[in-house]
Amino acid sequence: MRRLFQRPRHQSLRTGFSTGTAAAAAAAGALLALLDLPVPGTVEVSLPGGGSIAIPLHESGRRGDWGEARVIKQAGDDPDVTHGAEIGARVCWLNSSSGEAAIRLGGGEGVGRVTKPGLVVAVGEPAINPVPRQMICQALDQHWKRLFPPQPLRLAVEIFVPRGEELARHTLNPRLGIIGGISILGTTGLVKPFSHQAYRATIAVSLRVAQAAGLPEIVLTTGGKSESYVRELLPNLPEDAFIQMADYVRFAVRLASRMGFKQITLAAFFGKALKIAQGLGHTHASQGTVDLQALARLTRTKTGNQELAMEVARANTARGALERLRAAGASGVVAPVGQRLLRTLRTFAGSGPRLAAIILDFCGQPLWQGMG
Numbered sequence: 001m002r003r004l005f006q007r008p009r010h011q012s013l014r015t016g017f018s019t020g021t022a023a024a025a026a027a028a029g030a031l032l033a034l035l036d037l038p039v040p041g042t043v044e045v046s047l048p049g050g051g052s053i054a055i056p057l058h059e060s061g062r063r064g065d066w067g068e069a070r071v072i073k074q075a076g077d078d079p080d081v082t083h084g085a086e087i088g089a090r091v092c093w094l095n096s097s098s099g100e101a102a103i104r105l106g107g108g109e110g111v112g113r114v115t116k117p118g119l120v121v122a123v124g125e126p127a128i129n130p131v132p133r134q135m136i137c138q139a140l141d142q143h144w145k146r147l148f149p150p151q152p153l154r155l156a157v158e159i160f161v162p163r164g165e166e167l168a169r170h171t172l173n174p175r176l177g178i179i180g181g182i183s184i185l186g187t188t189g190l191v192k193p194f195s196h197q198a199y200r201a202t203i204a205v206s207l208r209v210a211q212a213a214g215l216p217e218i219v220l221t222t223g224g225k226s227e228s229y230v231r232e233l234l235p236n237l238p239e240d241a242f243i244q245m246a247d248y249v250r251f252a253v254r255l256a257s258r259m260g261f262k263q264i265t266l267a268a269f270f271g272k273a274l275k276i277a278q279g280l281g282h283t284h285a286s287q288g289t290v291d292l293q294a295l296a297r298l299t300r301t302k303t304g305n306q307e308l309a310m311e312v313a314r315a316n317t318a319r320g321a322l323e324r325l326r327a328a329g330a331s332g333v334v335a336p337v338g339q340r341l342l343r344t345l346r347t348f349a350g351s352g353p354r355l356a357a358i359i360l361d362f363c364g365q366p367l368w369q370g371m372g
Contacts, residue, residue, distance in 0.1 A: 015076045016073075016075035016077075016083070016191035017053060017074060017075075017186075017191060018189055019073055019182065020184050020185055022055065023071075023136055023159045023184050024045045024135040024139040025043040025057065025069075026057070026069045026071045026087055026088050027089035027136045027139055029043050030060065030067040030069040030088075030089045030090055030091045030157075031140055032067070032069075033061055033067035033068060034066065034067025041056060041057060042057065043055050045135065045189070047188065047189040047190070048131055048135065049188055049189075055071055056071070056072070057070070057071060067090070067091050068088065068091075069088065069089055070088040070089075072084060081170045081171055082167060085163060085164070086163070088108075088160045090108065090157070090158045090160065091140070091156065091158075092155070093154060094154040094155055099152060100152060101153050101154060102152075102153075103137050103141075104155070105126075105133060105137070106156070106158045107126025107128060107184075108158040109160050110161030110165055110167075111159055111180070111182065112126070112179060112180050112182055113178070113180050114178055115178070116176065116177025116240070118208040118209035118210070118213065119205060119208065119209065120205075126184075127173070127181070127183040128183070129185050131189075135189065161181055161182055164181035167181075172244075176205060177240075187201075203244075207252075207256055208259075211259050215261070216263065217237065217241060217261065217262060217265065218241050218243055218256055218264060218265070219234060219237065220244075220245045220249075220252050220253065220256070220264065220267070221244050221245065221268070222245065222246060222267070222268045222272050223244055223246060225364070226269060226360060227244055229360055247287070249282065249283060249348070250281025253348040257352050262354060263353055263354040263355070264355055265357065266341075266345060266355075266357050267360065268357075268360065269360050269362060270367060271290055271317070271319065273359045274291070274318050276341045278291050278294065278340075279344050281344075290317075292313055292315055292318070293313055295318075295337070296313035298333060298336055298337070299312050302332060302333050302336060308324065308325070308330060311324045311328075312324055322334075322362070334367045335368055338357055338359050339372065343372070345357065346372065354371065356369070356370065357369070357371075
């Protein structure tokens with residue numbers, strides 16, 4: 001059994017467990033409470049990729065016709081909005097004339113409900129993703145068969161999150177059309193610190209929602225602030241068209257192109273725009289820095305002003321370089337930056353979609369807009 005919350009000697013960051021794993025453990029504890037059996041302090045849950053994990057139960061008990069248990073979600077050293085949240089499950093016997101095994105899964109308070117197409121869960125269903133659904137059913141089935149192997153299990157299960165609606169305000173759920181609470185997620189059952197895969201999955205989900213809405217054009221932004229500015233510039237586009245890609249430029253553009261969007265617009269502040277113009281497909285500082293020497297050479301070519309070019313080269317930041325350009329009346333240097341940015345995007349997108357770009361200053365005002 002895999003042990004959580006210990007730091008192996010070769011690993012400096014702790015691994016946590018997903019909301020799906022928490023829900024599966026809570027469901028197993030709730031079943032034992034329904035049966036009026038002793039509920040242990042930890043419940044073992046099988047992981048999708050093999051092996052199992054022991055999850056501590058926070059509390060459990062019988063509540064009338066229902067058994068109930070709760071787990072405190074732990075995200076290890078990658079705490080997200082659900083870190084420390086209670087994830088609970090209630091179970092009761094399913095009444096029906098059929099004697100076949102059945103588990104009916106629902107969402108209670110704090111679990112969002114899907115209202116837009118394009119997600120892996122159908123519209124109208126609780127936002128409990130397929131792998132967590134499988135884990136919940138498997139955990140119940142395994143504990144039941146250990147106790148009553150010949151008898152079919154017939155249960156109604158309700159997953160709930162006491163503060164879920166409040167927590168969801170700090171997630172992308174409202175944007176994705178998941179209303180009323182958080183999503184129960186997880187593909188491996190575990191949460192690894194700083195998961196690039198998880199962020200790419202979020203971008204992919206946002207693109208699927210836009211695709212399902214039939215939108216021909218999407219706007220990729222580097223974060224919430226750049227999105228808020230560019231939405232004022234493009235007021236006729238619906239909310240679903242705006243997708244925060246963070247530093248994942250190459251991934252987002254390539255995927256949007258493959259999904260068949262007719263136009264991809266990218267909006268970025270000047271510093272990020274410079275990085276993309278340099279050819280970087282991932283703009284995090286760990287992947288590369290702004291090349292102000294290249295900007296200085298471009299400044300000299302565009303303006304013929306050697307002194308200004310040297311000032312740009314000596315600037316500490318992209319913001320400082322832009323201030324020098326503006327003070328010298330040389331904002332026209334931004335245009336060739338934008339054209340180089342578009343050429344980089346074309347290498348990511350291929351020949352399919354129309355491409356557009358918006359470069360913002362650090363107060364959110366447009367410095368340059370173009371298509372290519």
